[in-house]
Amino acid sequence: MPRQTSRDLRNESRFEVLHALFSLGPSTRQEIAKHTGLSTATVATLVTQFLAEGVLRIATVEQNTVGRPYERLSIDPDRGRILGIDVAETYVDATVYDVTLGPLGQSEVALDEHENDQAYVVGGIVRAVEAAVAASGTRRDQIIGAGVSMPGQVRPDAGVSVFAPNWDWHDVKIEELLEERLSMPVYVDNPLKAVALSEMWFGVGRETKTMAVVNLGTGVGAGIAIDGSLLRGAANNAGEWGHTLLQLDGRQCRCGRRGCVEAYLGVHGLEMSLAEIDPDHPALRQPLQRGFVDAVAEGLAADDPALLELARRTSHYLAAGLGDLINLLNISHVTLTGWTTEALAEWLLPAVRAELPEHVLPGSQPGLTVEASRVPGNAVALGMATFTLEQFLGALGLASPASAPGTRRRLRTPASAKS
Amino acid sequence: MPRQTSRDLRNESRFEVLHALFSLGPSTRQEIAKHTGLSTATVATLVTQFLAEGVLRIATVEQNTVGRPYERLSIDPDRGRILGIDVAETYVDATVYDVTLGPLGQSEVALDEHENDQAYVVGGIVRAVEAAVAASGTRRDQIIGAGVSMPGQVRPDAGVSVFAPNWDWHDVKIEELLEERLSMPVYVDNPLKAVALSEMWFGVGRETKTMAVVNLGTGVGAGIAIDGSLLRGAANNAGEWGHTLLQLDGRQCRCGRRGCVEAYLGVHGLEMSLAEIDPDHPALRQPLQRGFVDAVAEGLAADDPALLELARRTSHYLAAGLGDLINLLNISHVTLTGWTTEALAEWLLPAVRAELPEHVLPGSQPGLTVEASRVPGNAVALGMATFTLEQFLGALGLASPASAPGTRRRLRTPASAKS
CATH class of the missing domain: 1.10.10.10 (Winged helix-like DNA-binding domain superfamily/Winged helix DNA-binding domain)
Incomplete structure (x- = not known):
């Protein structure tokens, strides 16, 4: 014990x-x-x-x-540099931070969401890291380590991508692969844990210790902090709100189940909703998900009626799904993040706030706030850099009360910090 | 802080x-x-x-x-006696325990679920307490206090029943009312918190510190413990799994929302399911909910085809709802409790276990167990007695790390314990 x-x-x-x-x-x-x-x-x-x-x-x-x-x-910002890397189905975003977590340089590499080869994904990560390191003017010996968020189910203690549904990856030793290619200590975790940690350090966590951070992108999910501790669950899989039901026996979800929240609020869910409204809508002809979301945002700005109906249905689904999260956890602070949020928040958020009281029990309504995240930049990359910093502080003998997943402590003190 | x-x-x-x-x-x-x-x-x-x-x-x-x-x-079992009281929509169950939480005497009083008068409910509680005290041979000066579980939303720190949907109670000062009538210190809480605490002390909590205890009765809900701490939420309303969605825009729930888990798995939900299968089924003519559930159990034992179909649908709903809870929280241990569980577990549990893997993400499946509670007797009453004992130990300067809701410490040392 x-x-x-x-x-x-x-x-x-x-x-x-x-x-x-x-x-x-x-x-x-x-x-x-x-x-x-x-x-x-x-x-x-x-x-x-x-x-x-x-x-x-x-x-x-x-x-x-x-x-x-x-x-x-x-x-002391000169003690070292930290990489925060957000690997999603459609892109890799790498950012170099100083140890005060100020961003120094960033790079993004597009990934083809239809390509699931390990070497392809790892290659994309390496290119993004090299470009971010160059952009930030960082020497390799300054780098303390890299925090890498991988989509799907991740075991930080083992450094393994347990299951990445979009790529059909099972038990990929991603930390080992990346340490070999990047020649630096790597810490892997799940994006939901990363966004929650960045929100705890730099967002609404300054005002409250209990919150849910809801990520809307290709996949959807929630990072949950209770009394200042990240909810990880038995195998680091807590937060899979995207795979709770909106509709029993409803739309097919890519997880294999039917009717999950993600099948309505993930980008492919939005595509399915639009196809129900207008199967010939030009936004559906975008080959990549990001292009689709950008086209939706542009069309909404021009009052496209089919897209306004899409925003109405999506807000209804989102209010219902958030209501479930709030009723189960009695959480007062919900923050929305992820690239769908960035693109569509101005259409979704007012409607969600208006409908939410219909879904939330009276006892959980006082003080309830739903906002778009105020964390600057890429919250996943920032959260992963924060985890890496926590590991580094841990190696210096500083325990973080919040997020420690009981991982191996392997981050080295960089040469520059020792001097 | x-x-x-x-x-x-x-x-x-x-x-x-x-x-x-x-x-x-x-x-x-x-x-x-x-x-x-x-x-x-x-x-x-x-x-x-x-x-x-x-x-x-x-x-x-x-x-x-x-x-x-x-x-x-x-x-020392002679240090005092504790009352644990389970107040539900259809009955009051009062049990007297010694301070080792061994039961000494018990009494049950039926409540008419269609009657919502405060004096009626309080009168039922008083009668149950008096009978249990008499049955256990307890002197009044031996009683340390009473823990009383009230249905719906309860604020233990204020001693208030915030909202009891079945009775349409709002902000009833139930602790004050009961202390006046019972002449003993009273601690109030919600049944979900009580069943979770009794499971933590006397059930699966002996093997794990993280669990969900799912209560199936008139209302349904979950008591959740994370790393040995009871999940309370911002206003003690965490665990309202019964008011998460099974079916967006589905059956009308008594909470006002449509499609909640409770509208399918609460006793009235079972009645609605049976009415869909066979609107003329004789079990539906039972005037009280407990009579209905008993009639269902009897009919299932006799292989009544409509009731077998009811058990099949109910198991499907339950597997789906448990899948949501497990996916969101990544909890490995789920315990079922409540009087519907007691009556119907042998029909529901095997079917739920068989279907559950279809609803749970692969990463949350290893080690997953779903069982009927092994806590002896009434788990709500036992949990409420346990809370009261914790308060008493707190008054002796012993902090419980698990469940303390920051309540007032008002429980007296009884005369017999002082000697």
Whole structure:
């Protein structure tokens, strides 16, 4: 039985100081104490340790008219670089971050969603990484590691893509494959866990510790945080809201079941809905899913009646599906993310908010908010970089209370950070 | 921000020692250490404290051929009595327990499900309590308190029945009403939380810390434990699986929404299913829900074809609804409870187990078990007594890590326990 010791508590305090600096930016010891709830004395002790270890640096010194000068502390951005990589069915997005998780360079490579060869997908990841590393002006020896989100079911502790339905991958040792090709430590996880973590660190998580982050793209799903802990489930598969029912014995879902939420709200679900409304609609002739979603957004902006009906039906499905999530978990904060959200939020969100009260039990309605994510950039890539940073902090002896999946701790201290 | 201190950790250890004694029965210090993972020295220190406080007593002393005698410790059952009360739409079940949660006496009072007057319901509770107290030979001054489960949405911290759909109750101060009538401390909660807690203490919770307990009765819902913590949600409404969708825009549910799981798996849902199969079936002429369920069980035992078709459809609905719960939460252990389960499990469970793999994602299938609850007696009443015991232990300075809803600590030490 795992047991929390006083050493864990000290580590948790150390982690919270760093987390506060990520949230607040450069801050005084007093501001950190206020944000974390730790005593000023504890914060002062921990900051002294961090300065000695080179994790923090003094960013600015301010002199007020009276009293001692105020030092603002920040995490030393030169300690290393981290890659966050979002691998989806239709693209790879790689971003290089500094250790304060500020983006330095990014690259996107398109993937053909009809191609499922391992070498093809791995090749796309490698090209995206190389371009992002070049764009950010990063030296290889600065890189602490790469966090790679793979679609479908992933076991971070084993580094394995257990099942990727779109590619029909089973038990692919993706971490090993990528470490060999990229020559850097790799941490793999699932995009739902990544978006939840980025929302916990940089989005609505600043205000609440309990939330659902609903991702709408080729696949759909939810990242769920309860009291500041990521819900992983028995085998890291929690959050498969996309494979809960909207309609018993309804539309065929690619998971094999019928009537799943994803068969209505995944991009292919939207295509099926539009085909029911107007089977000859020109948007359906787009060969790739992203092209379809872009065509829908353009047509909606031009008040295309078939697409307005598509938006109406999609909002109805989305309100119903979110109602299920809220009724089951009694979660007050729902954030929408993913590229369908980015393209269509302005048409979907007002209608969803209007219909949602019809689906939510009275006791779960007070304080309920549904918003598009405020996390800047690619939330999956940012979340994967955050996981990688947590692993790195873990290797420094800092436990994250939130997301630790009990993975192997293999991330090295980079050469630049040791000096 | 709540913060766990080393004092909480000590209290958690104290709680685990008591929890081990509830699970194991009379045990030696060595057995307690093995079960809890605490060191033998820590267990010895805590046991000495408990003996001094009169919480534990030495149950037996065994002398082996060599070495020191072994003392078996148990919780002192004479420290007080606890009432666990299950208030449903159709009955009140009150049970008196000793502080080891052994049942001493029980009583059931039928409620007319068409009657929603507060005085009527409270009167039924009082009659059940009086009969159970008499049946158990309990003196009033021995009673530590009563845990009362109320149907619908309950706020334990406020002692309020927020919304009881069957009675159309809104914000009824039920705890205050009952404390006045019963002259004892009352703790109220929701039956889903109660069944989950009793399963955590006395059922599958002995083997796992993560589980869903699915209650099938007039209403249906799930009690959910994640890593040993009860999932409560923002307003104690988590677990309303009964009000997630089986069929978008399907059957009218009493919650106002259409197509909810409860409209198919609650007793009224079963009545609607049977009416679709054979609107003139004699089981539908039973005036009360319990009579209907008993008639269905009798007819199934006699191979009534309409009822066999009802069992087939109900199993299909149940497998689909459980599939949603498992896919979303990646929970490996599902326990079925409630009076529909008791009456119909032998017809439903084999069919549900056979169909379930069609609804569950491959990654969530390994190790998946679905069973009828092994918790003896009324799991709601037992869970409510367990909550009340936790409150009592809390008042002694023992924090339960699992279920504490941040309630007021008002349970008194009874006269008999003080002596």
